Amino acid sequence: MAVGLNAFPEIPEIKGVRFAAVEAGIKKANKKDLVVFELSEGSSVAGVFTQNQFCAAPVRVCREHLASDTTTPRYLVINTGNANAGTGKSGYEKAITTCEAVASQVGVQKHQVLPFSTGVIGEPLPVDKILAALPNALSSLKSIGWKDAGLGIMTTDTLPKGAFRQVEVFGKIVTIGGISKGAGMIRPNMATMLGYIFTDAAVDQKVLASLLKSTTNQSFNRITIDSDTSTNDSCIAVATGLAENESISDLSCGDGLVFAEAFLAVMQELAHAIVRDGEGATKFVTVEVTGAAQVNDATKTAFEIAHSPLVKTALFASDPNWGRILAVVGRAGVEDLQVDKVSININGCEIVKNGGRSSDYTEEAGQVAMAPSEIHILVDLGAGDCSDTVWTTDFSHDYVTINAEYRT
Amino acid sequence: MAVGLNAFPEIPEIKGVRFAAVEAGIKKANKKDLVVFELSEGSSVAGVFTQNQFCAAPVRVCREHLASDTTTPRYLVINTGNANAGTGKSGYEKAITTCEAVASQVGVQKHQVLPFSTGVIGEPLPVDKILAALPNALSSLKSIGWKDAGLGIMTTDTLPKGAFRQVEVFGKIVTIGGISKGAGMIRPNMATMLGYIFTDAAVDQKVLASLLKSTTNQSFNRITIDSDTSTNDSCIAVATGLAENESISDLSCGDGLVFAEAFLAVMQELAHAIVRDGEGATKFVTVEVTGAAQVNDATKTAFEIAHSPLVKTALFASDPNWGRILAVVGRAGVEDLQVDKVSININGCEIVKNGGRSSDYTEEAGQVAMAPSEIHILVDLGAGDCSDTVWTTDFSHDYVTINAEYRT
Structure with a gap:
């Protein structure tokens, strides 16, 4: 059950982008499992x-096609139900066959x-089903919906x-x-x-x-559900240019900055949505580490937590078992960690101060702090001015059930 | 429920070692929670x-006392039910008070x-209960049982x-x-x-x-249940010398080697016992990585798996979802991984060959291989002669239950 995930928004038409979603029969019956995007000529794609x-094979093909020459991509083809990963030469050929079709x-x-493919790793891609469904998809392209x-494109997503976002640019x-x-x-490394x-x-x-690269590092590359980096992570940005604004060439100020901030907002909302719908999630957890001597100390401490x-199991139980957080901070590999400068704060409740239990802390206050479905864990290392934030979920019985029964 | 864990063996008297286990009332009623060991004068201790x-505070005190001078330790005092970690200055003083008593x-x-202490992190150590129980412990020291x-010394152990082992030395x-x-x-780093x-x-x-250091790296430092390194890991070796053998000074040959091998066997059996009784464990899993260009590649790949x-959830389900293993190999950080040289074998069943599904492999064979409670995952990287082995468990509903309810 997703945690605080809003209903799908009414995304307006984006000039130059059309799409279709059809049933190719790769997943169970009555499930859309093939999506095609058409991009107008001259779009920037990254x-x-x-x-x-x-x-996965499609990731290899994407990299090759993006690098191949100056003509830009015009179509994205995405299947779910099968990752086409660990499928060797035959998997690669099937990805090419799809593109050729x-x-x-x-x-x-x-x-x-x-x-693009997503789903079970190691099974042969049923390319014939994709080929059979393509004409239907290509003849039903639309701009809204x-x-x-x-x-x-969903797999175990609920x-x-x-x-x-809409902003004014030039x-x-x-x-x-x-x-x-x-x-x-879900533990994207460069993309998800x-x-x-x-x-x-x-x-x-x-x-x-x-x-795309910089905002990925503030969105998809800062979420984790189970630490397992997928074989298929891909994130694509497309700018069709059909809004006819003066082309954006500087993101650091003025309208370029307005655009960059709106772009980041979309990236973060999409990344957070993945966490909110994480397998078995009952909590949406923000782990913020501040006071680090270097950013990497903050990043790795946040990810280790x-x-x-x-x-994660303590979060599932809404148990303020802060000793477990403290133990992670101690093993996260921060150089010269000053344990007596570490503080931990959960949803505004100061639990650890100077490396030990805060004198004001009570078990009751901790339980109140841990009760909501939105949890903010703030760890201050007391060593400098660097910080980083990671978003994650708790670890529930449903996570085990979902992943023990994934292929059955 | 423990996996293939033998009944506690009838350990014979070890000359120079006496011990007592009593109820101090730190854990629930009718549970032994305080153990004292007495070591004869002149014992070697590491x-x-x-x-x-x-x-934890007791770890700090142990390090100080072992380094303090040339007189060797004579007593080990172990409480369960409370880790005395994250307890600051007061926790340190209570550990010293216990030693003084x-x-x-x-x-x-x-x-x-x-x-030594083990149990919940961050709660004040009930040192008065320990002090009250010490006279009873010290007056009931024995050599067998x-x-x-x-x-x-158990916490969530079942x-x-x-x-x-007994061997002849000189x-x-x-x-x-x-x-x-x-x-x-349980993810010991130097000891458990x-x-x-x-x-x-x-x-x-x-x-x-x-x-002790070398065998720890082949036993306790090669087991993991949940990747969380404790604040309290401690492993102590004591040699009383009362067998009156010629002192062992060379472990590389002859009777020294016989002794070292027997010592390693005891260390590994104790380490494996921890895994077999891992929280919620239904499988005992050996992860062996061979064919690595350097040992570190094998070690980190084995640990990441x-x-x-x-x-771990696929192991719980006895599901031969080898794509997940392959995905871990790909993200484990092996430099210059040759994906088309990787093979994966589970309990003798060749599943992956040359980086893809083995042509002989069938889903039925995979299910047979995954059915037993003892699982041997063998990954060959096809890059060199180095290898390493790690032992672990699966991830079950009971793991979540145990850790969500640990403090309730």
Whole structure:
């Protein structure tokens, strides 16, 4: 059951982007499992992908096609129900076959098609089902009704995830909208499976790539559900330019900054949505580490807390077992940790001060602090001015059930 | 429920070692929770402790007392039910008070007493209960009935853990015996909470320290249940020398090697016992990584597999979801991983070959391989001659239940 996840928003038309979601029969009957996006000619496209060395065949093909030449991608094809990972040469060929089928039907080159897959790892991709469903998808492209696309890329997600913002850039209203999915094997490293962010703003391709990379590090690369980095993580940003604004080339000030902030807001909302719908989640947990001597100390401490099964089970029980958090801080590998300067605060309740239990702390106050479904764990290392934030979930019986029965 | 854990063995008398286990009332009624060991004068003693920087007060005191001077420890005092960690200055003083109380009652110096605690982190140590129970413990010291000591150091363990070996060293029969406990927050780093190994052999102190360190790296430092390194891990080795053998000074050959091998066997049996009784465990899992270019690649890959919640829940379900193992290998940080050289074998069934599903593999064969409670996962990286092995458990509903309800 998702934690505080809003209903799918009414994302408006994004000029230059059309899509369709159909049933190819890869997942169970009556489930949309094939999504196609069409991008207008001349769109800027940027992607970030998993750092897992066992990356899936479609990730390899995406990287090759994005690097292949100067013609930009025109189609994204996404199937769920099968990850096409660990499938060797035959899996690679099936990803190429998918691209070729789209290309021949719409009259583009095959490297202008980017393939994506998500689902069980190691099973042969049922490419025939995809090929059979493509004509239907390509003939039903539309500009609104984004919820269908959100539904079409889900695996163990319980709800579709979307977000959008509209801002004025150089006198033009531009829209930034996107969809994402989770909900397990979530510890993205460079990107997550799957995020797609579209805008009709005109954005220089290199600027878009830089923006995607920096905002990924403040959104998808800062969430974790179970510490397992997927083989298929992919996040794609598309700027069609059809809003006809003056092209954005500087993100550091003025309207460029307004756009960058709106872009980050969409990225964070989509990333948080994945956590809110994390497998078995009953809590949405923000882990903020401040007072670090270097950012890396804050980042790794926050991730270690977010990954600890003991912390996560205590969160599930709403148990203020702060000793487990303290134990993680001690093993997180912070150099020269001054244990007597560490403080821990949960939802505004000061629990640990100077490395030990705060004199004002009571077990009752801790229980009140841990009761809500939204939890903010704030750890201050007392060593400097650097900080970082990670978002995660608790660890529940449902997580075990979902993952013990995933393939059955 | 423990996995394949043998009944507590009949450890014979170890000359120079006496012990008592009593009820101090720290845990629930009718549970032994205070154990005292007496060591004969002139024993060699060595210890390894947690690398968690938030180490518990008794760990700090142990380190100080072991370093303090040349008089060797004579008493070990262990309480369960409270870890005396995250308790600041007052916790430190209570650990010292415990040592002083023992010292004054038996007529040794306070730094000849080593304190140990295990249980909930962050609660004040009820030192008065310990002081009240000490006279009873010190007046009931005995040489056999080791199961009482094993019971007396348990927390969430379901069964007491002990092991022993007898070997001939320079014409004398010597005994090596010990006890250990788990069962959560288990990812020892240099040692685990708590292991105690005793021998009546004469062993040079430096040789004993070296042997303890090297065998720890092949036993306690190669087990993991939940990746959480405790604040209290401690492992102590004692050699009383009362077997009157010629003192062991070389472990690399002859009788020294015989002794070292027997010592390692006891260490591994105690370490494996902790895994077999891991919280919620239904499987005992050996993760062996071979064919690595360097040992560190094998070690970290094995640990990442052992820590993956997705691998662990698949093990719980007896599901041959090998794609999850493959995904971990890909994210484990092995430099220059040749994905097309990786093979995975489970209980003798070849599942992955050359980085993809083995052509001979069938889902049925995978299910047969995953059915037993003893699982051997063998990953070959195809890159070199280095290897390492880690032991772990699966991840079950009971793990969540135990840790969500630990303090209630």
